[in-house]
Amino acid sequence: MLSDALKAKFDKIIARYPLKRSAIVPLLMFAQDEIGYVSDEAIEEIARRVEVRPIEVIEDIGYYSMLHRQPLGKYNIQVCTNVSCLLRGGEEILEHCSKKLGIGHKQTTPDGLFSLEEVECLGACCGAPAMQVNYDFYENLTPQKIDALIEKLRSDGAKKSP
Amino acid sequence: MSEANSKSPFAILDQPTRPDDAGRPGPYPRSPALSPRVNPQGEAVTLTIDGKSVTTAPGTVLIEAARQVGIEIPSYCYYPGLSLQGACRMCVVSIEKMGKLQTACTTIVSNGMVVHTDSDEVKNARKAMLEFLLTNHPLDCPVCDKGGECELQDAVFRYGAAETRFLETKQHEEEKKFSSLVYYDRPRCILCYRCIRVCDEGMDVNAYGIGFRGGLSVIIPNRGEHLECEECGMCIDVCPVGALTSGTYRYKTRPWEMTHVGTICNHCGDGCKTTLAIRNNQILRANNRDHSGFNGEFLCAKGRFGWDFVNSDQRLTAPRIKRNRQLESGSWEEALSTAAARLNEIIAKSGPDSVAVLGSNHTANEENYLLQRFARTILGTNNVDHHRTGDFSSLVGALTAANATDRYATMQDVFEASSILLLGSDPTHEHPLVAYQIRQAVRRHDARLYIVNRAELKLRRQASLYLKVEDEGAAVGALAGTGAASPELGTLRERLSKENDTVVVFGDALRGEQVTGLVRWGLTLPGKSRFVALGDYANSRGAADMGVLPDTLPGYAAVADAAARARFESAWGAEIPAQPGRNARAIFAGIESGEIKALLVFGSNPVRSFGVKPETLRKLEFLFVADLFPTETAEVADVVVPAASFAEKSGTVTNTCGQIQALKRTMRKAGTRSDFEILVALAAQFGANWPYRSSEDVLKEIIAQVRGYAIPLPALLVGGAVVTRPQGNPPPLERADLIFSARDSLFTSGSISRYSWALNSLDEAKKPHGTIF
Numbered sequence A: 001m002l003s004d005a006l007k008a009k010f011d012k013i014i015a016r017y018p019l020k021r022s023a024i025v026p027l028l029m030f031a032q033d034e035i036g037y038v039s040d041e042a043i044e045e046i047a048r049r050v051e052v053r054p055i056e057v058i059e060d061i062g063y064y065s066m067l068h069r070q071p072l073g074k075y076n077i078q079v080c081t082n083v084s085c086l087l088r089g090g091e092e093i094l095e096h097c098s099k100k101l102g103i104g105h106k107q108t109t110p111d112g113l114f115s116l117e118e119v120e121c122l123g124a125c126c127g128a129p130a131m132q133v134n135y136d137f138y139e140n141l142t143p144q145k146i147d148a149l150i151e152k153l154r155s156d157g158a159k160k161s162p
Numbered sequence B: 001m002s003e004a005n006s007k008s009p010f011a012i013l014d015q016p017t018r019p020d021d022a023g024r025p026g027p028y029p030r031s032p033a034l035s036p037r038v039n040p041q042g043e044a045v046t047l048t049i050d051g052k053s054v055t056t057a058p059g060t061v062l063i064e065a066a067r068q069v070g071i072e073i074p075s076y077c078y079y080p081g082l083s084l085q086g087a088c089r090m091c092v093v094s095i096e097k098m099g100k101l102q103t104a105c106t107t108i109v110s111n112g113m114v115v116h117t118d119s120d121e122v123k124n125a126r127k128a129m130l131e132f133l134l135t136n137h138p139l140d141c142p143v144c145d146k147g148g149e150c151e152l153q154d155a156v157f158r159y160g161a162a163e164t165r166f167l168e169t170k171q172h173e174e175e176k177k178f179s180s181l182v183y184y185d186r187p188r189c190i191l192c193y194r195c196i197r198v199c200d201e202g203m204d205v206n207a208y209g210i211g212f213r214g215g216l217s218v219i220i221p222n223r224g225e226h227l228e229c230e231e232c233g234m235c236i237d238v239c240p241v242g243a244l245t246s247g248t249y250r251y252k253t254r255p256w257e258m259t260h261v262g263t264i265c266n267h268c269g270d271g272c273k274t275t276l277a278i279r280n281n282q283i284l285r286a287n288n289r290d291h292s293g294f295n296g297e298f299l300c301a302k303g304r305f306g307w308d309f310v311n312s313d314q315r316l317t318a319p320r321i322k323r324n325r326q327l328e329s330g331s332w333e334e335a336l337s338t339a340a341a342r343l344n345e346i347i348a349k350s351g352p353d354s355v356a357v358l359g360s361n362h363t364a365n366e367e368n369y370l371l372q373r374f375a376r377t378i379l380g381t382n383n384v385d386h387h388r389t390g391d392f393s394s395l396v397g398a399l400t401a402a403n404a405t406d407r408y409a410t411m412q413d414v415f416e417a418s419s420i421l422l423l424g425s426d427p428t429h430e431h432p433l434v435a436y437q438i439r440q441a442v443r444r445h446d447a448r449l450y451i452v453n454r455a456e457l458k459l460r461r462q463a464s465l466y467l468k469v470e471d472e473g474a475a476v477g478a479l480a481g482t483g484a485a486s487p488e489l490g491t492l493r494e495r496l497s498k499e500n501d502t503v504v505v506f507g508d509a510l511r512g513e514q515v516t517g518l519v520r521w522g523l524t525l526p527g528k529s530r531f532v533a534l535g536d537y538a539n540s541r542g543a544a545d546m547g548v549l550p551d552t553l554p555g556y557a558a559v560a561d562a563a564a565r566a567r568f569e570s571a572w573g574a575e576i577p578a579q580p581g582r583n584a585r586a587i588f589a590g591i592e593s594g595e596i597k598a599l600l601v602f603g604s605n606p607v608r609s610f611g612v613k614p615e616t617l618r619k620l621e622f623l624f625v626a627d628l629f630p631t632e633t634a635e636v637a638d639v640v641v642p643a644a645s646f647a648e649k650s651g652t653v654t655n656t657c658g659q660i661q662a663l664k665r666t667m668r669k670a671g672t673r674s675d676f677e678i679l680v681a682l683a684a685q686f687g688a689n690w691p692y693r694s695s696e697d698v699l700k701e702i703i704a705q706v707r708g709y710a711i712p713l714p715a716l717l718v719g720g721a722v723v724t725r726p727q728g729n730p731p732p733l734e735r736a737d738l739i740f741s742a743r744d745s746l747f748t749s750g751s752i753s754r755y756s757w758a759l760n761s762l763d764e765a766k767k768p769h770g771t772i773f
């Protein structure tokens, strides 16, 4: 079930565009933020609201790699390996995360706490190597910083989830 | 839209104005698509292509202009009639004074353009494009269904791109079964988007999308791993490569091993031209290969896949004769002589009017003509009727009375119409081609569609105005000013009074007087309004035209009309009873009451269509059935003879618009005979020596004798659709319940579709009738 707040937000966003279907991507983003991924129900609902068929919404989800149809971990770790980060050890950071969490690109840990993704430039080149966890940025990374962060997230996650 | 139109040859093709936007049934049409608008009235444009001067209408795209002077520019994403895509870059040409190569499929002609389509630069560019298209292509041409008729293969043959600079391993994916009739092979797909567009713009189903992007792009169906759609197979047909393949045809043969015969689909009344491909006396595929005929490339699921009833192993192949209450195989000679003896006996005892004949909606005109001749002159009764599925008689009567027999609309008229009024029918399910023509008229010609119907229907998405009514007949009365009007009907009348040349399409909801009223009022609309009556099956119209009716002779001449009788009597050298006969309902009542003692049924299954109980038929002293299959009716017969199907005989059929087309014999089925052969042989058993050696002899007589059928024979024999314009004075409809549509779906057509593996294999066929895909 989509929350009423989300539905109200949908209405507001759709009203901003001269063509309803222009709102598909923002709607998908907000739906994903609330649910954690884009559920089939969300696809149907968005399609209905912007008056397209579900397949067109599905096309958009496929096109944009930041949209997911499967639940992600509570913390989605996105490690940049684009040029600046690559030159400053981005690949090693990715590998370190992968070893530490025991998962690869686009995979999720069995406890549902973490997922890992290799991504293109995050626009944080000045702090390379960089990564993004959900919407937070972490820069000038080293394996030690990663270890500390993952430990912290793990205990935060354990605390908050009932 | 019109404003945008006048400025630029492009128009955004969104849906037409829809006053009732709020409540229209979803799902909704896809995004607006770019399509060029050709303006044939505009000032012609002259340009030069490969040194040839070309003059063409403004708005024409270069690729079409080149085609007009016989220059073929290879193309994948371009497909005539669909919106422009500009995706494949195969059609590049060089245009003088333009820096880079241009895509011929999206470039609009302009005066003084100088175009080269075959320079080295162009050839190299195409070769390079092919190299890209082949990066992941498996090149499994030796086993690919498309091999031999593949547009990619042809282009590689022409431009040569045998060697590749890509060293990466080709991405492979297993083929996917989208449905029992549609398979998808990802590696062969060149992402031309034709399938997506034909499904969206042509079918208004929108079942496909693109998954992912870049090198990973893939065609995805609308229900996860599967398709849920109208299963028309258009996507398979337009696919330039072997990426989409047909469940009935795949891996069966090579295209060059088949013979191709153009004939007419035998399911609904729309009369689509189809090319049957035959190998070893078996049909393997149907498509409208040369896009001839008014349906262009269109065929629905029944036309494209549903021909397989012909190959069914349940076909009757030997006559069966009842001995000791059991139907047993017998010879043709025995079957026909038994029939003649029993009929003679019954006629001698109880008179000719104790015998009745039921004709078919699927058999050829010639056979229908002979059937009623047989009933009237050999049996000596007018007790002949068929399952009437649309009121053609009333349309003919009304147009004749108004001296307006030039107002029969053709299938092309529906496509080209600027205004269409649809009453009391849901063509999407019952007349797939009519629905397609209507959609194209709206999409490509900005036609306005007005609908008056009792049920919701998918075409409402294309409608400018949709009126939901309780009763279409009452609505017609109100429109024509004889019944209580409502404000909504007032709006409709008002809107139509501003249209020109409206095409009026009506279904079985309107009958008798209602049709007369509709025509009378329709003729007062501005311009040249024209009419189509919709009837269910391949030759529903022909059965009526040929007088398989108790009160009407061929060409809608009344039986009661002595002059008309005299005309046919002199042609046939035999007398026609002056009393109109029993209609179908009266025939069944007569069987029940014992007055009808013998019944001959040709290609019809009254147990199903009229709901006649087998026990009722058992009351008959003699029941003769000619059919393809052991139907419920055949099961209780005394003599059953195996009839030939549409693919196994020659003849003509008339579609619901009155356009006559030729059936061509494509194969033989051992043991069967066409209704033509059966009737001639049966007549001979009665001592009649009919002068027909082939169905063409009958056709010549029809052309000479049946009013409205004086058509040029050559036009027909070369595969054309010729308009018939019947005129006559048919008596008024006896009772309304003589006319009823069988409400077939996209996947059924009376009894014959029950024997189609393809149609019955579809999940969609199990959904309730009227499901919108």
Ligand code: SF4
Residues within 6 Å of the ligand: B182, B195, B198, B199, B200, B203, B205, B206, B207, B208, B227, B229, B230, B231, B232, B233, B234, B235, B236
């Ligand atoms: S078969 Fe289905 S997917 Fe293909 S064009 Fe027809 S409706 Fe669309």
Ligand code: SF4
Residues within 6 Å of the ligand: B188, B189, B190, B191, B192, B193, B194, B195, B196, B219, B235, B238, B239, B240, B241, B243, B244
């Ligand atoms: S499946 Fe065929 S028609 Fe569809 S995009 Fe691929 S190649 Fe084109």
Ligand code: SF4
Residues within 6 Å of the ligand: B265, B266, B267, B268, B269, B270, B271, B272, B298, B299, B300, B301, B302, B303, B304, B431, B432, B433, B434
């Ligand atoms: S629309 Fe009618 S005539 Fe055409 S292919 Fe379908 S069933 Fe056959």
Ligand code: FES
Residues within 6 Å of the ligand: A080, A081, A082, A083, A084, A085, A086, A120, A121, A122, A123, A124, A125, A128, A129, A130
């Ligand atoms: S390259 Fe990593 S943030 Fe820009």
Ligand code: FES
Residues within 6 Å of the ligand: B074, B075, B076, B077, B078, B085, B086, B087, B088, B089, B090, B091, B092, B103, B104, B105, B106
């Ligand atoms: S045909 Fe012109 S770009 Fe594809």
